[in-house]
Amino acid sequence: MxxxxxxxxxxxxxxxxxxxxxxxxxxxxxxxxxxxxxxxxxxxxxxxxxxxxxxxxxxxxxxxxxxxxxxxxxxxxxxxxxxxxxxxxxxxxxxxxxxxxxxxxxxxxxxxxxxxxxxxxxxxxxxxxxxxxxxxxxxxxxxxxxxxxxxxxxxxxxxxxxxxxxxxxxxxxxxxxxxxIEFPDRQMMEEIVKVHYPDIDKRLLHEALKKFYHLRKIESLKKKPSTSELLDWLQALIAGGISYRKLRSELVFAGALLKNEADFMHLPRNEAV
Missing domain, CATH: 3.40.50.300 (P-loop containing nucleotide triphosphate hydrolases)
Incomplete structure:
Protein backbone atom coordinates (compact mmCIF):
# COMPACT_ATOMS: atom_id res chain seq x y z
CA MET A 1 0.00 0.00 0.00
CA ILE A 181 -18.43 2.44 12.90
CA GLU A 182 -18.82 1.65 16.58
CA PHE A 183 -20.14 4.41 18.79
CA PRO A 184 -17.12 6.14 20.39
CA ASP A 185 -16.23 5.11 23.92
CA ARG A 186 -15.65 7.85 26.49
CA GLN A 187 -11.92 8.16 25.80
CA MET A 188 -12.35 8.58 22.06
CA MET A 189 -15.28 10.92 22.61
CA GLU A 190 -13.05 13.17 24.69
CA GLU A 191 -10.59 13.30 21.79
CA ILE A 192 -13.41 14.16 19.36
CA VAL A 193 -14.72 16.91 21.63
CA LYS A 194 -11.28 18.46 22.10
CA VAL A 195 -10.84 18.67 18.34
CA HIS A 196 -13.92 20.91 18.22
CA TYR A 197 -13.57 22.65 21.59
CA PRO A 198 -9.88 22.56 22.56
CA ASP A 199 -10.32 25.05 25.41
CA ILE A 200 -13.37 23.46 27.04
CA ASP A 201 -13.28 23.33 30.84
CA LYS A 202 -12.26 19.81 31.89
CA ARG A 203 -14.78 19.74 34.73
CA LEU A 204 -17.61 20.80 32.43
CA LEU A 205 -16.61 18.14 29.91
CA HIS A 206 -16.47 15.51 32.66
CA GLU A 207 -19.99 16.30 33.86
CA ALA A 208 -21.35 16.58 30.32
CA LEU A 209 -19.98 13.19 29.27
CA LYS A 210 -21.24 11.63 32.49
CA LYS A 211 -24.79 12.75 31.73
CA PHE A 212 -24.49 12.01 28.01
CA TYR A 213 -23.47 8.38 28.49
CA HIS A 214 -26.05 7.94 31.25
CA LEU A 215 -28.75 9.04 28.79
CA ARG A 216 -27.51 6.58 26.18
CA LYS A 217 -27.87 3.73 28.70
CA ILE A 218 -31.62 4.35 29.04
CA GLU A 219 -33.02 1.50 26.96
CA SER A 220 -36.48 3.04 26.62
CA LEU A 221 -35.26 6.14 24.77
CA LYS A 222 -36.71 6.28 21.26
CA LYS A 223 -33.67 8.17 19.95
CA LYS A 224 -30.39 8.05 21.79
CA PRO A 225 -28.30 11.23 21.53
CA SER A 226 -25.47 10.98 19.02
CA THR A 227 -22.02 12.52 18.67
CA SER A 228 -23.32 15.43 16.61
CA GLU A 229 -25.96 16.18 19.25
CA LEU A 230 -23.34 16.04 22.00
CA LEU A 231 -21.24 18.62 20.14
CA ASP A 232 -24.27 20.87 19.68
CA TRP A 233 -25.11 20.52 23.36
CA LEU A 234 -21.58 21.40 24.45
CA GLN A 235 -21.63 24.46 22.22
CA ALA A 236 -24.88 25.55 23.86
CA LEU A 237 -23.43 24.99 27.35
CA ILE A 238 -20.32 27.01 26.52
CA ALA A 239 -22.30 29.82 24.87
CA GLY A 240 -24.71 29.90 27.82
CA GLY A 241 -21.92 30.10 30.37
CA ILE A 242 -23.19 27.00 32.17
CA SER A 243 -20.92 25.86 34.99
CA TYR A 244 -20.11 22.27 35.79
CA ARG A 245 -21.78 22.75 39.18
CA LYS A 246 -25.10 23.70 37.56
CA LEU A 247 -24.80 20.83 35.11
CA ARG A 248 -24.16 18.44 37.98
CA SER A 249 -27.63 19.14 39.40
CA GLU A 250 -29.63 19.83 36.24
CA LEU A 251 -29.71 18.65 32.64
CA VAL A 252 -29.51 22.10 31.06
CA PHE A 253 -30.58 22.59 27.41
CA ALA A 254 -31.84 19.00 27.17
CA GLY A 255 -33.50 19.88 23.85
CA ALA A 256 -30.09 19.85 22.20
CA LEU A 257 -29.73 16.17 23.13
CA LEU A 258 -33.21 14.70 23.04
CA LYS A 259 -35.33 15.02 19.91
CA ASN A 260 -38.41 13.02 20.83
CA GLU A 261 -41.18 14.27 23.13
CA ALA A 262 -41.62 10.90 24.83
CA ASP A 263 -37.94 10.78 25.78
CA PHE A 264 -38.31 13.85 28.01
CA MET A 265 -40.66 11.83 30.21
CA HIS A 266 -37.67 9.82 31.42
CA LEU A 267 -35.98 12.91 32.88
CA PRO A 268 -36.65 14.08 36.44
CA ARG A 269 -37.03 17.86 36.33
CA ASN A 270 -34.23 19.89 37.92
CA GLU A 271 -32.50 16.75 39.16
CA ALA A 272 -29.36 14.91 38.13
CA VAL A 273 -29.92 12.40 35.38
Whole structure:
Protein backbone atom coordinates (compact mmCIF):
# COMPACT_ATOMS: atom_id res chain seq x y z
CA MET A 1 0.00 0.00 0.00
CA UNK A 2 1.59 3.26 -1.07
CA UNK A 3 2.12 5.82 1.65
CA UNK A 4 0.53 8.70 -0.26
CA UNK A 5 -2.73 6.75 -0.42
CA UNK A 6 -2.97 6.09 3.30
CA UNK A 7 -5.78 7.70 5.22
CA UNK A 8 -4.93 8.49 8.83
CA UNK A 9 -7.81 10.76 9.73
CA UNK A 10 -7.61 14.56 9.72
CA UNK A 11 -7.30 17.35 12.23
CA UNK A 12 -11.11 17.54 12.31
CA UNK A 13 -11.92 13.84 12.09
CA UNK A 14 -10.67 11.27 14.59
CA UNK A 15 -10.64 7.88 12.87
CA UNK A 16 -10.10 4.70 14.86
CA UNK A 17 -7.37 2.33 13.70
CA UNK A 18 -9.90 -0.26 12.41
CA UNK A 19 -11.63 2.47 10.38
CA UNK A 20 -8.31 3.70 8.97
CA UNK A 21 -7.45 0.12 7.99
CA UNK A 22 -10.82 -0.40 6.29
CA UNK A 23 -10.40 2.80 4.25
CA UNK A 24 -6.87 1.93 3.20
CA UNK A 25 -7.73 -1.67 2.29
CA UNK A 26 -10.62 -0.43 0.12
CA UNK A 27 -8.29 2.02 -1.63
CA UNK A 28 -5.60 -0.62 -2.16
CA UNK A 29 -8.06 -3.18 -3.57
CA UNK A 30 -10.04 -0.65 -5.58
CA UNK A 31 -13.27 -1.77 -3.90
CA UNK A 32 -16.15 0.38 -2.61
CA UNK A 33 -16.16 0.87 1.16
CA UNK A 34 -19.61 0.26 2.65
CA UNK A 35 -19.96 2.05 5.98
CA UNK A 36 -22.71 1.43 8.51
CA UNK A 37 -23.27 2.72 12.02
CA UNK A 38 -25.95 4.44 14.05
CA UNK A 39 -26.85 8.02 13.04
CA UNK A 40 -24.34 10.62 14.17
CA UNK A 41 -21.26 8.40 14.10
CA UNK A 42 -19.67 10.28 11.19
CA UNK A 43 -20.43 8.02 8.22
CA UNK A 44 -21.03 10.87 5.78
CA UNK A 45 -18.25 13.02 7.23
CA UNK A 46 -15.83 10.16 6.62
CA UNK A 47 -15.91 10.68 2.85
CA UNK A 48 -15.45 14.43 3.25
CA UNK A 49 -12.39 13.86 5.41
CA UNK A 50 -10.91 11.16 3.18
CA UNK A 51 -11.01 13.72 0.38
CA UNK A 52 -9.52 16.36 2.65
CA UNK A 53 -6.86 14.05 4.07
CA UNK A 54 -5.75 12.74 0.67
CA UNK A 55 -6.08 16.08 -1.12
CA UNK A 56 -8.71 14.88 -3.58
CA UNK A 57 -11.94 16.32 -4.96
CA UNK A 58 -15.17 15.03 -3.42
CA UNK A 59 -18.27 14.20 -5.48
CA UNK A 60 -21.45 13.58 -3.47
CA UNK A 61 -24.36 11.51 -4.76
CA UNK A 62 -27.25 11.89 -2.31
CA UNK A 63 -29.62 8.96 -2.73
CA UNK A 64 -33.40 9.41 -2.46
CA UNK A 65 -36.29 6.98 -2.63
CA UNK A 66 -36.83 7.93 -6.29
CA UNK A 67 -33.17 7.67 -7.35
CA UNK A 68 -32.37 5.23 -10.15
CA UNK A 69 -28.93 3.85 -10.92
CA UNK A 70 -28.99 5.39 -14.39
CA UNK A 71 -29.34 8.85 -12.78
CA UNK A 72 -25.80 8.53 -11.53
CA UNK A 73 -24.44 7.65 -14.97
CA UNK A 74 -25.96 10.19 -17.35
CA UNK A 75 -29.12 12.03 -18.32
CA UNK A 76 -30.26 12.54 -21.90
CA UNK A 77 -31.89 15.97 -21.94
CA UNK A 78 -34.60 15.34 -24.51
CA UNK A 79 -36.58 18.42 -23.43
CA UNK A 80 -33.69 20.76 -24.18
CA UNK A 81 -33.10 19.08 -27.52
CA UNK A 82 -36.76 19.47 -28.42
CA UNK A 83 -36.74 23.15 -27.44
CA UNK A 84 -33.58 23.74 -29.48
CA UNK A 85 -35.11 22.05 -32.52
CA UNK A 86 -38.19 24.27 -32.31
CA UNK A 87 -36.81 27.61 -31.15
CA UNK A 88 -33.02 27.53 -31.30
CA UNK A 89 -30.34 27.70 -33.95
CA UNK A 90 -28.18 24.83 -32.64
CA UNK A 91 -27.39 21.67 -34.57
CA UNK A 92 -29.59 19.19 -32.70
CA UNK A 93 -28.22 16.24 -34.67
CA UNK A 94 -25.23 16.12 -32.29
CA UNK A 95 -26.79 14.22 -29.41
CA UNK A 96 -23.60 14.39 -27.33
CA UNK A 97 -24.32 17.99 -26.37
CA UNK A 98 -27.51 16.81 -24.65
CA UNK A 99 -25.83 14.11 -22.59
CA UNK A 100 -25.14 15.27 -19.04
CA UNK A 101 -23.12 13.14 -16.65
CA UNK A 102 -24.54 12.11 -13.30
CA UNK A 103 -22.34 11.90 -10.21
CA UNK A 104 -20.86 8.51 -11.08
CA UNK A 105 -20.32 9.67 -14.65
CA UNK A 106 -18.52 12.78 -13.34
CA UNK A 107 -16.24 10.58 -11.23
CA UNK A 108 -15.39 8.40 -14.25
CA UNK A 109 -14.76 11.41 -16.50
CA UNK A 110 -12.55 13.25 -14.01
CA UNK A 111 -8.95 13.83 -15.09
CA UNK A 112 -7.80 12.97 -11.58
CA UNK A 113 -8.82 10.43 -8.97
CA UNK A 114 -11.76 11.64 -6.88
CA UNK A 115 -13.61 10.47 -3.79
CA UNK A 116 -17.19 9.52 -4.63
CA UNK A 117 -19.70 9.42 -1.78
CA UNK A 118 -22.88 7.42 -2.44
CA UNK A 119 -24.80 8.58 0.59
CA UNK A 120 -27.60 6.52 2.19
CA UNK A 121 -27.83 3.87 -0.49
CA UNK A 122 -30.56 2.05 1.45
CA UNK A 123 -33.04 4.86 0.72
CA UNK A 124 -33.38 3.67 -2.88
CA UNK A 125 -35.37 0.66 -4.03
CA UNK A 126 -34.03 -2.87 -3.63
CA UNK A 127 -32.79 -3.11 -7.23
CA UNK A 128 -30.65 0.02 -7.01
CA UNK A 129 -27.48 -1.61 -5.59
CA UNK A 130 -27.64 -4.49 -8.08
CA UNK A 131 -28.09 -2.03 -10.94
CA UNK A 132 -24.72 -0.50 -10.04
CA UNK A 133 -22.78 -3.79 -9.86
CA UNK A 134 -21.47 -3.84 -13.42
CA UNK A 135 -20.48 -0.16 -13.44
CA UNK A 136 -18.64 -0.42 -10.13
CA UNK A 137 -16.92 -3.64 -11.25
CA UNK A 138 -16.00 -2.64 -14.77
CA UNK A 139 -15.60 1.10 -14.07
CA UNK A 140 -17.43 1.84 -17.31
CA UNK A 141 -20.91 2.35 -18.72
CA UNK A 142 -22.52 2.50 -22.15
CA UNK A 143 -24.59 5.38 -23.58
CA UNK A 144 -26.95 3.83 -26.17
CA UNK A 145 -28.02 7.24 -27.55
CA UNK A 146 -24.48 7.99 -28.77
CA UNK A 147 -23.06 4.46 -28.96
CA UNK A 148 -20.22 5.49 -26.64
CA UNK A 149 -18.72 3.58 -23.76
CA UNK A 150 -17.42 5.80 -20.97
CA UNK A 151 -14.51 4.31 -19.05
CA UNK A 152 -13.10 5.71 -15.83
CA UNK A 153 -9.88 7.62 -16.41
CA UNK A 154 -9.00 6.93 -12.77
CA UNK A 155 -10.75 4.50 -10.43
CA UNK A 156 -12.54 6.67 -7.87
CA UNK A 157 -12.38 6.01 -4.14
CA UNK A 158 -16.00 5.00 -3.53
CA UNK A 159 -17.54 5.41 -0.07
CA UNK A 160 -21.08 4.10 0.40
CA UNK A 161 -23.12 4.79 3.53
CA UNK A 162 -26.15 2.91 4.80
CA UNK A 163 -28.46 3.40 7.79
CA UNK A 164 -29.63 -0.22 7.53
CA UNK A 165 -33.16 0.78 6.54
CA UNK A 166 -33.11 -2.06 4.00
CA UNK A 167 -31.03 -5.19 3.60
CA UNK A 168 -28.56 -4.88 0.73
CA UNK A 169 -28.22 -7.71 -1.82
CA UNK A 170 -25.55 -10.35 -1.18
CA UNK A 171 -24.06 -9.87 -4.65
CA UNK A 172 -23.53 -6.20 -3.86
CA UNK A 173 -22.10 -6.87 -0.40
CA UNK A 174 -19.56 -9.34 -1.82
CA UNK A 175 -18.03 -6.57 -3.91
CA UNK A 176 -17.59 -4.16 -0.99
CA UNK A 177 -15.20 -3.75 1.89
CA UNK A 178 -17.40 -3.41 4.97
CA UNK A 179 -16.93 -1.43 8.16
CA UNK A 180 -19.31 -0.75 11.03
CA ILE A 181 -18.43 2.44 12.90
CA GLU A 182 -18.82 1.65 16.58
CA PHE A 183 -20.14 4.41 18.79
CA PRO A 184 -17.12 6.14 20.39
CA ASP A 185 -16.23 5.11 23.92
CA ARG A 186 -15.65 7.85 26.49
CA GLN A 187 -11.92 8.16 25.80
CA MET A 188 -12.35 8.58 22.06
CA MET A 189 -15.28 10.92 22.61
CA GLU A 190 -13.05 13.17 24.69
CA GLU A 191 -10.59 13.30 21.79
CA ILE A 192 -13.41 14.16 19.36
CA VAL A 193 -14.72 16.91 21.63
CA LYS A 194 -11.28 18.46 22.10
CA VAL A 195 -10.84 18.67 18.34
CA HIS A 196 -13.92 20.91 18.22
CA TYR A 197 -13.57 22.65 21.59
CA PRO A 198 -9.88 22.56 22.56
CA ASP A 199 -10.32 25.05 25.41
CA ILE A 200 -13.37 23.46 27.04
CA ASP A 201 -13.28 23.33 30.84
CA LYS A 202 -12.26 19.81 31.89
CA ARG A 203 -14.78 19.74 34.73
CA LEU A 204 -17.61 20.80 32.43
CA LEU A 205 -16.61 18.14 29.91
CA HIS A 206 -16.47 15.51 32.66
CA GLU A 207 -19.99 16.30 33.86
CA ALA A 208 -21.35 16.58 30.32
CA LEU A 209 -19.98 13.19 29.27
CA LYS A 210 -21.24 11.63 32.49
CA LYS A 211 -24.79 12.75 31.73
CA PHE A 212 -24.49 12.01 28.01
CA TYR A 213 -23.47 8.38 28.49
CA HIS A 214 -26.05 7.94 31.25
CA LEU A 215 -28.75 9.04 28.79
CA ARG A 216 -27.51 6.58 26.18
CA LYS A 217 -27.87 3.73 28.70
CA ILE A 218 -31.62 4.35 29.04
CA GLU A 219 -33.02 1.50 26.96
CA SER A 220 -36.48 3.04 26.62
CA LEU A 221 -35.26 6.14 24.77
CA LYS A 222 -36.71 6.28 21.26
CA LYS A 223 -33.67 8.17 19.95
CA LYS A 224 -30.39 8.05 21.79
CA PRO A 225 -28.30 11.23 21.53
CA SER A 226 -25.47 10.98 19.02
CA THR A 227 -22.02 12.52 18.67
CA SER A 228 -23.32 15.43 16.61
CA GLU A 229 -25.96 16.18 19.25
CA LEU A 230 -23.34 16.04 22.00
CA LEU A 231 -21.24 18.62 20.14
CA ASP A 232 -24.27 20.87 19.68
CA TRP A 233 -25.11 20.52 23.36
CA LEU A 234 -21.58 21.40 24.45
CA GLN A 235 -21.63 24.46 22.22
CA ALA A 236 -24.88 25.55 23.86
CA LEU A 237 -23.43 24.99 27.35
CA ILE A 238 -20.32 27.01 26.52
CA ALA A 239 -22.30 29.82 24.87
CA GLY A 240 -24.71 29.90 27.82
CA GLY A 241 -21.92 30.10 30.37
CA ILE A 242 -23.19 27.00 32.17
CA SER A 243 -20.92 25.86 34.99
CA TYR A 244 -20.11 22.27 35.79
CA ARG A 245 -21.78 22.75 39.18
CA LYS A 246 -25.10 23.70 37.56
CA LEU A 247 -24.80 20.83 35.11
CA ARG A 248 -24.16 18.44 37.98
CA SER A 249 -27.63 19.14 39.40
CA GLU A 250 -29.63 19.83 36.24
CA LEU A 251 -29.71 18.65 32.64
CA VAL A 252 -29.51 22.10 31.06
CA PHE A 253 -30.58 22.59 27.41
CA ALA A 254 -31.84 19.00 27.17
CA GLY A 255 -33.50 19.88 23.85
CA ALA A 256 -30.09 19.85 22.20
CA LEU A 257 -29.73 16.17 23.13
CA LEU A 258 -33.21 14.70 23.04
CA LYS A 259 -35.33 15.02 19.91
CA ASN A 260 -38.41 13.02 20.83
CA GLU A 261 -41.18 14.27 23.13
CA ALA A 262 -41.62 10.90 24.83
CA ASP A 263 -37.94 10.78 25.78
CA PHE A 264 -38.31 13.85 28.01
CA MET A 265 -40.66 11.83 30.21
CA HIS A 266 -37.67 9.82 31.42
CA LEU A 267 -35.98 12.91 32.88
CA PRO A 268 -36.65 14.08 36.44
CA ARG A 269 -37.03 17.86 36.33
CA ASN A 270 -34.23 19.89 37.92
CA GLU A 271 -32.50 16.75 39.16
CA ALA A 272 -29.36 14.91 38.13
CA VAL A 273 -29.92 12.40 35.38
Missing amino acids: KDFNKFLGTAKYIASEPLQNAVNVAIALGRPLLVKGEPGTGKTLLAHNIARGLGKKLIVWNIKSTTKAKDGLYIYDTVQRLNDSRFGDRDVSDIRQYIKYGKLGEAFASDEQVVLLIDEIDKADLEFPNDLLNELDEMSFHIPETGETIRAKHRPIVIITSNSEKELPDAFLRRCIFHY
